[in-house]
Amino acid sequence: MRGEEETNQAIERYGDTVRRLCMIHLKNEADTQDIFQTVFLKYLLHDRPFESREHEKAWFIRVTLNACKDLLKSFFRSRTVPLEELTNKAADLTDEAREVLNAVLALPQKERDVVYLHYYEGYTAPEISRLLGKNVNTIYTNLARARERLKELLGGEVHG
Amino acid sequence: MDERLKQAFDQIHAEEGVKAETQAYLNRARARSRSPKRYLAMVAACLVFLLVGLGGYQFYFTPTTILSIDINPSVELGVNRFDQVVSVQAYNQDGQELADSLELKFLDYQTALERLLASQSVAGRLAQGELLSITVVGEDKDQSSRVLAGAQACTAGQENVQCCHGDMEVLEEAHHAGLSMGKYQAFLELQALDPTITTDDVAGLTMRQIRDWIAALESGGTAEEQESQTGGSGGRGHAGNGHGHHYGWGGYE
Structure with a gap:
C-alpha cells in the first residue's frame, strides 16, 4: 500500500489527465468524483513499481479509460445529464x-x-x-x- | 488546429474539491485497511461460530444416560440430555444384528425402547421366557430416575423384565471387560457367590441363564448338579458351566 505523500503527489501529477479523460467520457461531477476515487484507490493498492514516468502515466490512462467504460456500462448512467x-x-x-x-x-x-x-x-x-x-x-x-x-x-x- | 486542441484541453483541470475529496477518500481507505478491528472482528465471529457449533454438537451428541438392554442381545443406548437416543452400541453378535435391523438413533428413548421390545429378536425371546434386563446409568440423578421410570412404564405390560439403576463406575468396569452393563451387574452377583467365575464365562450366556445360575448358587446347589436342567433354551449351553432352575428373580429391583 502506498503512503499518503505518494498518493497526494500522484493526484497532483495525474489529476488533470484523469479529469480530461473523464470530461470526454462522463456526464457529470458525481461520476468524475467516482472515477477519481476508483483510479486512485487502484493506485493506492498497486504495489508493483513502475518502470518509468511514461509507464506510470500510461497506467493511469488505461485504468481511467477502463473505469469510465465500467461506469458507463452501469445502470445508473441513464439518470445523468447530457x-x-x-x-x-x-x-x-x-x-x-x-x-x-x-x-x-x-x-x-x-x-x-x-x-x-x-x-x-x-x-x-x-x-x-x-x-x-x-x-x-x-x-x-x-x-x-x-x-x-x-x-x-x-x-x-x-x-x- | 493542433494548437487549438492543446489549448482547449489545457484549460481543463482537476477541481481542487475533487482532489481534496479523493485524498480524504484514500486516507479513509488506508485507515480502514490498517485498522485490525475488522480483521479481528471477522476472526472472532468465526471462532464464536465454531465454538457454538462444536459446543452444540457436544451438547447434543454426548450421552448423559446409558440404557443397557440385555437378553442375550446386549445393546446399550446412549441417551442425551434431551432424552433422545444418540448412540447405539452392541456388545455381542446378536446385539449387533439387532442394532443393525432397527433405526434407533435420534428417537425418543421410550420410542426406541418400544421398537426394541417389539422387534422379532427381543419379542421372540421374551415369549420363550427369557429375561430382559434394563439398566439405567447416568450421572444426572434426575434424568436417570426419569429414564428409569419411563423404561418401567414402557415395559409395564411385560413379565420377565427387570429395570434397575446402575453405577457409573460399574459401567466403566463393564465396558473394560467388554460386557454391557446389565450383564456385568449380573456377573458381579454371580462372582460374589463363586469367585472363580470370570467374565468370559458369562459372555455367551443369556440373561435367563445367568439368573438361573445365580439362583442355583444361592440355593446351595453346585453348577454340576444343575447341569441336566439347562442347555435347552435356545441351545445356548455353556461348556463346563451348568445353569440352574427357574427361581424367578424377585427382590432384584
Whole structure:
C-alpha cells in the first residue's frame, strides 16, 4: 500500500489527465468524483513499481479509460445529464476552448480517445494501439475520420 | 488546429474539491485497511461460530444416560440430555444384528425402547421366557430416575423384565471387560457367590441363564448338579458351566 505523500503527489501529477479523460467520457461531477476515487484507490493498492514516468502515466490512462467504460456500462448512467452540458458548466473556459471541446465531444467515443491521446498527450498511433489494445490500423482510421470531422466543425487545418 | 486542441484541453483541470475529496477518500481507505478491528472482528465471529457449533454438537451428541438392554442381545443406548437416543452400541453378535435391523438413533428413548421390545429378536425371546434386563446409568440423578421410570412404564405390560439403576463406575468396569452393563451387574452377583467365575464365562450366556445360575448358587446347589436342567433354551449351553432352575428373580429391583 502506498503512503499518503505518494498518493497526494500522484493526484497532483495525474489529476488533470484523469479529469480530461473523464470530461470526454462522463456526464457529470458525481461520476468524475467516482472515477477519481476508483483510479486512485487502484493506485493506492498497486504495489508493483513502475518502470518509468511514461509507464506510470500510461497506467493511469488505461485504468481511467477502463473505469469510465465500467461506469458507463452501469445502470445508473441513464439518470445523468447530457454530455454537452458539461463544458457549459465549466465557467472558466474561454469561448474558443468551449467550441473546440464541444467539437471533440461531438465525435464518436472511440475517436474522442484517439484525438485526446494523439493531439494532447502526443502519443503516436502505434503507442495508442498498444495503450488501448487495438489494431494500429484502426487507430489510423479513427484518427483520419476524427480529423475530417473536426475540420468540418471547426474549419482550418488539423495536422496529424 | 493542433494548437487549438492543446489549448482547449489545457484549460481543463482537476477541481481542487475533487482532489481534496479523493485524498480524504484514500486516507479513509488506508485507515480502514490498517485498522485490525475488522480483521479481528471477522476472526472472532468465526471462532464464536465454531465454538457454538462444536459446543452444540457436544451438547447434543454426548450421552448423559446409558440404557443397557440385555437378553442375550446386549445393546446399550446412549441417551442425551434431551432424552433422545444418540448412540447405539452392541456388545455381542446378536446385539449387533439387532442394532443393525432397527433405526434407533435420534428417537425418543421410550420410542426406541418400544421398537426394541417389539422387534422379532427381543419379542421372540421374551415369549420363550427369557429375561430382559434394563439398566439405567447416568450421572444426572434426575434424568436417570426419569429414564428409569419411563423404561418401567414402557415395559409395564411385560413379565420377565427387570429395570434397575446402575453405577457409573460399574459401567466403566463393564465396558473394560467388554460386557454391557446389565450383564456385568449380573456377573458381579454371580462372582460374589463363586469367585472363580470370570467374565468370559458369562459372555455367551443369556440373561435367563445367568439368573438361573445365580439362583442355583444361592440355593446351595453346585453348577454340576444343575447341569441336566439347562442347555435347552435356545441351545445356548455353556461348556463346563451348568445353569440352574427357574427361581424367578424377585427382590432384584
